[in-house]
Amino acid sequence: MNRKLSIPILGQGDPNRPKDVHLVGRYALGIDWSDGHGSIYPFEHLRAACPCGACAEGVAPPPVQPREIQRLDGALRIMWADGHESLMPYAELRAGCRCAGCTGVH
Ligand SMILES: [Zn+2]
Numbered sequence: 001m002n003r004k005l006s007i008p009i010l011g012q013g014d015p016n017r018p019k020d021v022h023l024v025g026r027y028a029l030g031i032d033w034s035d036g037h038g039s040i041y042p043f044e045h046l047r048a049a050c051p052c053g054a055c056a057e058g059v060a061p062p063p064v065q066p067r068e069i070q071r072l073d074g075a076l077r078i079m080w081a082d083g084h085e086s087l088m089p090y091a092e093l094r095a096g097c098r099c100a101g102c103t104g105v106h
């Protein structure tokens with residue numbers, strides 16, 4: 001299933017596993033990762049980053065709030081208020097972290 005070589009290193013957190021998922025204000029989602037890193041994703045960015053085929057067509061999604069957020073085993077499932085559903089793999093969310101530490105901007 002997972003084509004990337006992945007050997008768990010016991011005793012420290014998996015950087016791609018969320019420890020805590022929570023809302024940040026009214027417009028963003030925060031994820032605290034198992035290795036202690038914290039990421040914040042504005043809903044607008046999450047919606048625009050939806051990896052599904054329909055969204056890849058290039059139509060800009062309307063700004064919309066999530067209606068329901070569910071933590072699955074390897075991905076976050078977001079049901080949007082407009083009825084669209086996004087499945088965001090944790091590894092991609094982590095790779096998309098825009099904090100100063102991850103983007104190298106100081
Ligand atoms: Zn989509």
Ligand SMILES: [Zn+2]
Pocket residue numbers: 037038039097098099100101102103
């Ligand atoms: Zn980061």
